[in-house]
Amino acid sequence: MKTMKFLYPLIPLLLITSFTEYASRKGMIPTFLLPAPSQVFLVLKEDFGSFRDAFLQTLFASSLGLGLSMVVGLGFALLLSFSNLVRKMFYPYAIFFQTVPIIAIAPLLVIWLGYGLPTVVASAFIVSVFPVIANSVLGLLGTDPLLLNLFKMLDASPLQTLFRLRVPAALPQILGGFKIAAGLAVIGAIVGEFISGSGLGGLVDTARNQQRVDRVFAAVLLAAFLGILFFSFISFLNSLVLGQLKEK
Amino acid sequence: MIEFKGLSKIFPQTGAGLGTISTVIESGEWVTLLGPSGCGKTTLLKLVAGLEDETSGEIRSPFQKNEMSFVFQESALLPWKTVAQNIVLPLTLRGVDEKVALEKARPWVQKLRIERFMQSKPHELSGGLKMRVSLARALITEPKLLLLDEPFAALDEPIRIELGMELRELWKTLRPTILMVTHSITEGLWLCDRALIFQGQPGKVVLDQKMDLGMDRPLSLRGDAHFLSTVEACFNLLKGES
Numbered sequence: 001m002k003t004m005k006f007l008y009p010l011i012p013l014l015l016i017t018s019f020t021e022y023a024s025r026k027g028m029i030p031t032f033l034l035p036a037p038s039q040v041f042l043v044l045k046e047d048f049g050s051f052r053d054a055f056l057q058t059l060f061a062s063s064l065g066l067g068l069s070m071v072v073g074l075g076f077a078l079l080l081s082f083s084n085l086v087r088k089m090f091y092p093y094a095i096f097f098q099t100v101p102i103i104a105i106a107p108l109l110v111i112w113l114g115y116g117l118p119t120v121v122a123s124a125f126i127v128s129v130f131p132v133i134a135n136s137v138l139g140l141l142g143t144d145p146l147l148l149n150l151f152k153m154l155d156a157s158p159l160q161t162l163f164r165l166r167v168p169a170a171l172p173q174i175l176g177g178f179k180i181a182a183g184l185a186v187i188g189a190i191v192g193e194f195i196s197g198s199g200l201g202g203l204v205d206t207a208r209n210q211q212r213v214d215r216v217f218a219a220v221l222l223a224a225f226l227g228i229l230f231f232s233f234i235s236f237l238n239s240l241v242l243g244q245l246k247e248k
Numbered sequence: 249m250i251e252f253k254g255l256s257k258i259f260p261q262t263g264a265g266l267g268t269i270s271t272v273i274e275s276g277e278w279v280t281l282l283g284p285s286g287c288g289k290t291t292l293l294k295l296v297a298g299l300e301d302e303t304s305g306e307i308r309s310p311f312q313k314n315e316m317s318f319v320f321q322e323s324a325l326l327p328w329k330t331v332a333q334n335i336v337l338p339l340t341l342r343g344v345d346e347k348v349a350l351e352k353a354r355p356w357v358q359k360l361r362i363e364r365f366m367q368s369k370p371h372e373l374s375g376g377l378k379m380r381v382s383l384a385r386a387l388i389t390e391p392k393l394l395l396l397d398e399p400f401a402a403l404d405e406p407i408r409i410e411l412g413m414e415l416r417e418l419w420k421t422l423r424p425t426i427l428m429v430t431h432s433i434t435e436g437l438w439l440c441d442r443a444l445i446f447q448g449q450p451g452k453v454v455l456d457q458k459m460d461l462g463m464d465r466p467l468s469l470r471g472d473a474h475f476l477s478t479v480e481a482c483f484n485l486l487k488g489e490s
Contacts, residue, residue, distance in 0.1 A: 146324045149299055153318045154338050164341070168328050 035214040044218045050203070055222050057199035058189050061117055062226065065124020066185035070178055072125070073132025077174075080133070081140035081166065082158070091137070098130035102188060106195040115196045123192025128181035135177025139170025175238040182230035190223055200226070249274050250296065250393075250425065254305035257291050258450055266291045267450035268305065275310075275392075278419060278426040280436035280443045282482065287451025289429040293318070293395045296427060311393040311425075314342070317386035321398040323378035325370040325385075332366040335384045349388070356384045359418065376407040383411070387418060394419075396428040400435070408432070409467060412439050416465050433482050438470055445485055455485060 017037045023029045024036035031039065044051055076094065080087045102123055109119045143166050151161045167174075193201025200219045207215035250273040258265040266288030273279055281289040294300040295307060297318050317338075325334045333340075335357065336349035344352075357363050360380040370378060379399060386394060399415075400408040416439055419426060430436040437443055437459055445455035457478065461469060469475055 144324075146320055146322060147326065149294075150318070150320070150324045151341075152299060153297055153313070153316065154341050155313045156341050160341055165326070168326070171328075 032211065032213055035217055039214045040217045040221065043214045051218060051222060054200045054203045055226065058193065059226055061120040061199060062124050062185045062189040062230065064121045065189055066128055066182055066230065068121065068125045069129040069132050069181050069185060073129045074136050074174065077133050077136030077140060078162065080137050082162065094130060094133045097126055102127050102191050106191055109192065110195050119196045120189050120192035120198065124185045124188035127188030128185040131180035131184065132177040136170065136174045139173025140166045143169045171241055175241060179231065179234045179238060182234045183227050186223060186227040186230060251308040253308065255295065255302055255307055256304045256450065257288065257295055257300055258303045264449040267448060267452040269453055271453065271456065273425060273427065275425055276423045277442060278440045280440035281427065281429045281446065282433060282436050282443055283446030283451055284486065286449050287446040289446055290397050293397050293427055293429060297395055315392040316395060317389060317391035318395045319382055319386045319397065319399045321401050323382040325378060325381060327370050330366065331362065331368050331381050334370065334381055335388060337385060338389045353384065353388050356387045360384050360414065375402050376411065379403060379411060390422060392424050394424045394426045396426060398429050398431065408435060420463060434470060434479055437479055437482065438465055445482055
């Protein structure tokens with residue numbers, strides 16, 4: 001049954017790729033618009049080295065961006081949950097990070113940080129940090145009032161209440177935020193790479209300029225694979241941690 | 249002793265809460281608070297515990313926070329901790345080593361018969377067991393003041409009776425002051441030395457009933473004619489209110 005769970009999503013994928021392959025070979029769709037899946041895999045195979053390097057670059061930058069989001073976002077959420085005043089002062093800026101279109105500020109990042117890894121990491125961070133903050137704050141402030149009263153009765157210090165009650169109680173929400181951030185970090189990194197010209201984003205940009213749709217698809221495929229990889233890793237982490245809290 | 253002097257707590261939105269109360273709770277006394285929902289019984293417990301601020305009046309209490317324990321209506325166990333970790337929580341928060349705390353918990357764990365479940369998680373326990381764990385956690389600090397807010401409300405009658413008798417036995421050993429809220433007139437009167445009957449919204453004490461039934465409270469006492477007449481009197485008093 002477990003194997004079936006993984007097989008089900010493959011059915012539509014198989015149907016779509018088979019149809020695209022058929023339509024492309026029969027000339028029903030121009031290959032400069034939608035290449036045959038076999039062509040995309042051929043490109044991937046032929047230029048494996050550059051795709052692998054680009055993939056690793058994006059993987060590295062997204063990981064750094066996601067890691068930064070997790071650490072900074074959670075730290076910021078802890079601060080926000082600690083005091084009403086701090087929350088009122090700084091939460092609007094967290095929302096700012098969510099509303100600002102990354103594509104609009106990416107050129108600014110290049111001016112500030114140059115054409116390289118820092119810009120890509122910053123872009124991945126900006127896009128992925130908000131879900132971490134929002135989910136963590138939601139979880140940290142949603143602690144059961146009964147348990148809060150218990151900790152008050154036990155004369156727990158604010159720090160004890162935070163780390164021994166609020167944080168463990170908020171873990172499902174915090175990890176939920178990490179899960180959303182994982183996918184967004186890849187998107188953010190690729191947007192940063194569009195501008196800075198590196199990684200999968202850079203590869204997509206170059207291929208687009210060369211009208212090489214097959215290479216665009218190959219890069220997009222790898223980007224999607226990267227997103228799934230991140231998501232799966234966080235989901236694994238999620239089940240590992242939440243396995244300890246079953247009944248929640 | 250705890251002294252309530254013109255104490256009140258009114259919730260502005262509803263006008264309900266605790267009306268003015270002035271009385272004295274003697275040290276080592278078991279006082280049951282009876283009355284309809286919303287008459288301020290739980291509010292009184294929270295005021296004593298410092299979980300609410302009074303609207304007027306004052307509480308004179310010799311008990312510090314670390315001398316009190318509160319058993320809530322729900323067991324209030326941390327779901328990610330084991331039974332053992334939940335029980336020793338009050339001590340580990342005070343910086344006591346977990347092993348030392350567990351040693352200290354041992355007599356209560358034995359008395360409440362939860363040794364077998366020490367490594368279980370709360371979701372693996374029945375309602376009765378959860379309340380036992382909650383009681384063990386409240387008793388591990390050997391509190392001088394025990395605040396019980398409908399501790400047996402979610403339990404079946406046989407378990408309520410059993411836990412009530414266990415609690416009475418523990419009280420005989422420790423002799424803490426107990427303030428217990430309950431909706432069960434029979435149970436409340438059976439266990440206590442004194443009952444305060446509340447009525448109205450905001451609630452006021454309409455009857456201060458001594459229960460001179462002796463130290464031991466066997467189950468058979470609940471069938472005693474004198475006891476039953478007191479239960480009936482309280483029932484009639486509260487009947488008009490509900």
